[in-house]
Amino acid sequence: MRRLQAWLRPLLAGGLLAMAVASAYAQVASAPDFAARAHDPDGMATRTLACTTCHGVQGRSTPGGYFPRLAGKPVGYLYNQLLNIRDGRRSYPTMSYLLENLTDEYLLAMAEHFASLKVPYPEPVPPQEPASLLERGRKLVFEGDTARSLPACVQCHGKAMTGVNPFVPGLLGLPRDYLNSQLGAWQSGRRHAQQPDCMAAVARLMSAEDVSAVSAWLSAQVVPGDGAPAARAEQPMPIRCGGVAR
Structure with a gap:
């Protein structure tokens, strides 16, 4: 066989x-x-x-x-x-x-x-989740959870969440199913990056409810402007990432 x-x-x-x-x-x-x-x-x-x-x-x-x-x-x-x-x-x-x-x-x-391709982003799918879940996602994206040492998404992915050149991706404009699956893959160990694998560490601090809330809020947002990533980071990253050259 x-x-x-x-x-x-x-x-x-x-x-x-x-x-x-x-x-x-x-x-x-x-x-x-x-x-x-x-x-x-x-x-x-x-x-x-x-x-x-x-x-x-x-x-x-x-x-x-x-x-x-x-x-x-x-x-x-x-x-x-x-x-x-x-x-x-x-x-x-x-x-x-x-x-x-x-x-x-x-x-x-x-x-x-x-x-190099600059093409428009489609309109997001309207959210079906309750307002309380979306608010939880918004808070995690912008504030994180200091009690659990969970950094805010914007600390690495940029305040507009369109990414930072040349290594950090944007989070807006992504399907909810994709966001859920990738966070789940990091939590389960099915996805890895160069060491130290910062996203694996972040994902393992998140509960199933956190993942659902963050993916629901992110996937419902309109991408600002042309969605271009920021030219540079505005602050040091809160955790070391092997895929980001310093």
Whole structure:
């Protein structure tokens, strides 16, 4: 059985890639700026078609789905996540198959491509949760919980929560399902980052109710301006993060 699985794996991966590219090509070909291609002189938009099958045309995603937005995210953050998935710190088999043979240099070029895209954010899905839960989420985002040494989200992700260049991602414009799943993955140890893994430490301080409240509040917010990350951090980070160069 193991030998059969080993033989089938590249075929399955190739099939997934072929289906992804075919579907994504149809999506990108219908985008208004596809013909001009002025934003893509090196052809990276074509070479990343498989990514857009899940992450949306130009990596813009949608507010009600699962997959996160890639467009306009800090380049260092995108690069770190591609490394983490390729090297096994993050577990997502479909992406692992697509990335496993790509070099560091190619992953950086992919990250630079998506980071350079400036496309509008969709309107958020209206919240269905009670006002008390949303208020709890808002307080945790802006104030944290000093009694539990739980830092506020804005202390690392920027006061506008659109991230900080080049390594810290924004929290707005992400689907609630994605926020829940990633916080849960850090809590359970299924997701890892470079050591010290600051988000794993933060997530393990959060209760299930905290996660629900924070994800509900964040996913219901309109992204300010064009959603661009801040150029620099306004204050020192409250906890050491291995994925952030100092």
